[in-house]
């Protein structure tokens with residue numbers, strides 16, 4: 511059947527590693543489905559559930575945020591926060607996990623949390 515032939519062809523193309531686009535797309539879809547399942551996530555939980563590094567998750571989130579906006583969804587980001595003085599790391603926190611508060615030097619940092627919301631919700 512033609513379908514079988516196409517599948518084999520696609521698999522061969524995938525395995526030959528023509529660019530890293532298919533793998534990137536798959537990773538992003540996996541990340542998206544975890545978020546679509548609902549709830550709040552941190553880079554760590556997303557990393558665990560997608561088998562991506564936290565750095566990769568952060569990178570994908572940036573792109574995902576853009577494509578979600580086109581679909582009427584929004585990635586809500588609760589920034590990392592210092593437990594001692596309440597300092598908020600704002601949007602910088604998406605890319606890296608801050609290790610120390612710039613204001614009080616505490617290392618007790620709550621990580622940023624991510625959730626998927628409809629625009630009206």
Ligand SMILES: [Zn+2]
Pocket residue numbers: 592593594595596597611612613614615616
């Ligand atoms: Zn602090």
